[in-house]
Amino acid sequence: METQSFLLEALTLAEEAASHGEVPVGAVIVHEGKIVGRGSNSREKSQDPLGHAEIQAIHEASKSLQSWRLIDCDLYVTLEPCPMCLAACQQARIRKVVYGAKDEKGGAICLGFGVHDHPKLNHRFQVLYSPMEACSLVLKEFFAKLRS
């Protein structure tokens, strides 16, 4: 129930990104039941290769909590994180990552970059796929519109 509601919050951010012509991906970071960071993909507008939803949410959460260690924080994102974003979650000491749609082409898990459970790294965390059709639908609709 909680997972669903936070994924829906992330979905709202993805839809906002789409309305600005950005590939629709959204993310929220939750600490003690409250959202402390939000992000949506903004790579085109910002011309920043790091303009992914997860990175923006991590930035915001670090500011909110005034720490680079996001202890007891969970990240909910509409699309499976890319290797950069999953590794950023590792750097930020995120506790759990939940995503609503798989990314077969660029997702860290699908590509075999499971940096979250590497035995040599000093922080390991859970990564869960919690399928939500709307998370992939928003992407399909965005690309269909682009093509037409």
Place this chain on the structure above:
Amino acid sequence: METQSFLLEALTLAEEAASHGEVPVGAVIVHEGKIVGRGSNSREKSQDPLGHAEIQAIHEASKSLQSWRLIDCDLYVTLEPCPMCLAACQQARIRKVVYGAKDEKGGAICLGFGVHDHPKLNHRFQVLYSPMEACSLVLKEFFAKLRS
């Protein structure tokens, strides 16, 4: 010769970081023979989990070149990039990464996260280890000082 001189520029940035109490890592991004981005580790001061030298250099280079695609850009960094930073170079379309010291504990290559040559990813690039003793020495001295 060129590699040496750009690694020395990165080393100067690493030394600056050390003087502010940060783990000494520095990076520069070079485009057509000119430095277009500089970065040094600033994680403690900024309390930003993304405060790595490479990330800062990528931000600066994207602003300089007004594009998220850092085409024909090479990154020189004193220490082997972590998985996040190597994947950020992949996202930014960096052409080549050169590092002066290995990171056995947290380096992307040492850990087996060679995101730079994954056959499924749409951008692949060179990663070169170009040993420079001063790059590891600056780290050794920093940690020796911390312990004493």
